[in-house]
Amino acid sequence: MRFNFKFFGLFTIISLLFLINGCKEETNPVTPPSEHMDIEGWVIRDATSKPIVVVWQGVIQSSWNGVPIGDTLYAPENSMTDHYTIKFLNDDKEMFNPPTSSDYTLGFNIADTSVLGIYQHSPTEYEFHLKGKKEGKTTLELVINHLGHVDARTPKIPVVVREDSSAHGEPVAIKVSIESSGVELVTATTTSSTGLIEVNKDATTSHLKVEFLDDHGHAFQPSFPAHTLAGVVNPSGSFEFLLEEDEPWVFSIKGLTIGNANLVLKLMVNGTSEFTSFPINIKVN
Numbered sequence: 001m002r003f004n005f006k007f008f009g010l011f012t013i014i015s016l017l018f019l020i021n022g023c024k025e026e027t028n029p030v031t032p033p034s035e036h037m038d039i040e041g042w043v044i045r046d047a048t049s050k051p052i053v054v055v056w057q058g059v060i061q062s063s064w065n066g067v068p069i070g071d072t073l074y075a076p077e078n079s080m081t082d083h084y085t086i087k088f089l090n091d092d093k094e095m096f097n098p099p100t101s102s103d104y105t106l107g108f109n110i111a112d113t114s115v116l117g118i119y120q121h122s123p124t125e126y127e128f129h130l131k132g133k134k135e136g137k138t139t140l141e142l143v144i145n146h147l148g149h150v151d152a153r154t155p156k157i158p159v160v161v162r163e164d165s166s167a168h169g170e171p172v173a174i175k176v177s178i179e180s181s182g183v184e185l186v187t188a189t190t191t192s193s194t195g196l197i198e199v200n201k202d203a204t205t206s207h208l209k210v211e212f213l214d215d216h217g218h219a220f221q222p223s224f225p226a227h228t229l230a231g232v233v234n235p236s237g238s239f240e241f242l243l244e245e246d247e248p249w250v251f252s253i254k255g256l257t258i259g260n261a262n263l264v265l266k267l268m269v270n271g272t273s274e275f276t277s278f279p280i281n282i283k284v285n
Contacts, residue, residue: 039152041089042142044073047082047226047269055154056089072158073140075132076167078216080119082223083269086126086142098126105145112138115161119170121274129170132161169214171222171275174265179207179250188265188277196281197263199239199255210249212267212275222267224248227274232264239263239284255284 042055053073054061060071075081086106087095098106106126108118115138117131130140139156176186176197185208186195199205210229211219229249231241238261240254253263262279 038090039088039144040091041093042154043087043089043095044142045085045087047084047223049085049270052084053157055157056093058155060155060157072160073130075116075130075159075161076164077132077135077161079164079167079169079214080129080131081167082129082226083274084128084130085270103147104151107143107145107150109141109143110138111140111156112136116140116159121272127272130159131169134161135163136161168212168218168220169216171212171267172215173213174267174275174277175211175213175219176208176265176280177211179209186280188280190276191278193278193280196283197253198283198285199253200285201255201258204242204254205252207244207247207250207252210251210265221249226269228268230266230268230273232266234262234264234279239282253282258284260284 040057042053043051044053046052051064051069053071054064054069061069062071063069073081086098088098089095098104102124105123106128108128110116110118113133115133115136117133119129119131120127138159138161140159141154141156143153144151173187173189175184175188176195177184184195185197186193188194197205197208211221213219225248229243229251231243231251233239233241238257238259240256241263242252242254244250244252261282261284263282264279265277266273267275
């Protein structure tokens with residue numbers, strides 16, 4: 001029988017190509033790659049969890065669940081919006097949470113970065129603020145990055161930056177004053193504090209008012225109940241931190257044990273601290 005070397009050579013080459021391609025498509029049996037996200041819609045929500053922009057199958061919606069909804073985002077000039085969060089929609093229009101895997105990240109494409117910026121407390125969060133740089137109009141596209149490529153994206157969402165005298169920037173400091181007189185007792189940033197709050201043992205201070213300061217020195221009190229005030233007492237049992245029921249930015253302190261202690265004040269948003277003060281000196285006499 002005569003051996004066909006041409007046929008054998010061709011068969012060998014094809015077999016090698018098949019093996020090579022097969023190896024390329026194999027997945028790691030120990031650590032399989034994360035799946036692509038199946039996203040049919042996006043929901044951008046404000047600090048009260050109210051939807052402010054909804055995208056469904058690539059189209060910005062004019063209403064959602066029978067309620068009219070805007071198709072444009074707004075940002076204050078030289079300031080920031082409240083906390084915005086992202087949720088997703090499946091093919092049944094059911095809302096679901098962002099992925100927790102580090103394989104996925106939220107990205108932002110801004111048409112004109114001289115008009116608009118983005119502020120995030122952490123690049124791994126699906127939360128952000130819009131930061132207006134100057135009056136004008138631009139567009140914002142949100143994307144989900146997955147292992148070096150884009151898994152999903154929104155259409156270009158219109159954004160208008162406009163003047164807003166009531167707006168404020170990111171909190172960078174906190175001040176505590178006596179509510180009735182306005183006398184300032186304490187100022188604290190995240191890295192230092194000045195001043196002192198004194199109270200007698202078994203006595204309670206007068207009402208103390210909290211205001212936050214942005215990087216322009218503008219004093220403000222965030223919207224409630226989207227934002228709340230929390231206090232951490234150290235050491236525990238040295239004094240009580242008492243929030244006023246009808247005044248979310250007012251507290252008092254009751255002395256329990258004579259000595260020096262400290263109080264850390266936190267601005268909370270959806271269970272996350274947006275600002276944490278340096279320990280504030282408390283003296284119980």
